[in-house]
Amino acid sequence: MLKYLKDALLGSNKSENKPQVITDPVKLASAALLARAAWLDGKLDTAEEVALNRLMVERFSINETEAKEIIAEATEDVDNGNDIYKYTKVVRNSFDNSERVALMEMLWQLVYSDGELHDFEATLMRRLAGLLYVDDRESGAARKRALEKLGVGE
Numbered sequence: 001m002l003k004y005l006k007d008a009l010l011g012s013n014k015s016e017n018k019p020q021v022i023t024d025p026v027k028l029a030s031a032a033l034l035a036r037a038a039w040l041d042g043k044l045d046t047a048e049e050v051a052l053n054r055l056m057v058e059r060f061s062i063n064e065t066e067a068k069e070i071i072a073e074a075t076e077d078v079d080n081g082n083d084i085y086k087y088t089k090v091v092r093n094s095f096d097n098s099e100r101v102a103l104m105e106m107l108w109q110l111v112y113s114d115g116e117l118h119d120f121e122a123t124l125m126r127r128l129a130g131l132l133y134v135d136d137r138e139s140g141a142a143r144k145r146a147l148e149k150l151g152v153g154e
Helices: 004-012 026-038 046-060 064-079 085-094 097-112 121-131 136-150
Strands: none
Touching: 004 136, 026 046, 026 064, 026 085, 026 097, 046 064, 046 097, 064 136, 085 121, 097 121, 097 136, 121 136
């Protein structure tokens, strides 16, 4: 399923032999966490795909092409393993508390981009908050801000 995201973002006619190297592990880790959240409900709808791209562009001040390349690499990495700890460790060691809370807000925006929160997504969000050392109060506030930005009622 994550291969679908990579193909959708980069186009299926791209060469599979083209090596992709992302020099910034923080962008890769952030994209991997976002990709994991996007696919957790078992499907990637258009709203989630658009949100994923938009969030990467806005957060890291990159262009859409670069965002798609990072997301594709992150998706492939996530698809090859089930370990989110390595991504949260990179983020935890690179971001201060306010940046980790901002990432939680991005994740909340992504999981709510399809208009609903699925049980697996809620579980992932609680797990990520713990792994990123974001307390419940801060995660709850990030969730409320994300809902306000999306115009989604609880």
